Amino acid sequence: MxxxxxxxxxxxxxxxxxxxxxxxxxxxxxxxxxxxxxxxxxxxxxxxxxxxxxxxxxxxxxTRPHSDETFIPDADAIPQILGVVGLLLGAIALIPLLGAYIALMLFLLGYLRIIGGHGWLLTGILMLTTPVFLFFFFEVTLKILLPKGITEPLFYPLYAMFF
Structure with missing residues (x-):
């Protein structure tokens, strides 16, 4: 290791x-x-x-290692790892079409609700606040525009307010 x-x-x-x-x-x-x-x-x-x-x-x-065993995920972890990889690939594939923010929301929905088993309240809060935070961080503060895909017209009023 x-x-x-x-x-x-x-x-x-x-x-x-x-x-x-x-x-x-x-x-x-x-x-x-x-x-x-x-x-x-x-x-x-x-x-x-x-x-x-x-x-x-x-x-x-x-530090000294606790053991010389090789880390091998157990059979229960493999479907979860594959699920997260699938969600990431799906989110990346959706960015050009739906935009970074919608793709992120769908990723968080799948990750938190389906894979993580978290409740709707936590899932909903993170699905809404994370894209909003990232919008203000990247687009308003750093002036780095993220891809919007077909949702671009929805951002025109925000562009008018902040730019």
Whole structure:
């Protein structure tokens, strides 16, 4: 298990460095009229990923494993893993058609209600608040427009208010 931890940590560190290098091609500082530069979010996200991966790598040298057993998911976990993978692929496939927000809502519905077995109240709250938060974070704050698909006309009044 330690070898796998170390290999994955090193691979993630390399990927983080690639993200940071490509992000540095864009401005990462604060731009007076528009806010954070286009490379700010990818750069700082890459740095966080690099630090987390470095911590995992360091921990693999400090801690001793509890056992040398290989992790193999039990038979009950495999359908859940496949269900989550299917939901993710379905959500990704729906983004161009329905937009990121509707695809996210459908993913959360499937994940929380069907796979997780959570109640309708929690599912409904998260299905509604998560896309709203992401809209304000990406589109209003960072000025990064996410794909809307056929729902684009529904956003015109919001664009008029915030842009």
């Amino acid at each position: 330690l070898a796998a931890d170390r290999i994955i940590a090193l691979a993630l560190m390399g990927l983080s460095l690639c993200f940071m290098i490509y992000a540095l091609r864009l401005p990462i500082g604060w731009e007076p009229e528009t806010g954070p530069g286009a490379g700010a979010f990818p750069f700082w996200l890459g740095l966080g990923m690099l630090l987390a991966s470095a911590a995992i790598l360091a921990r693999s040298f400090v």
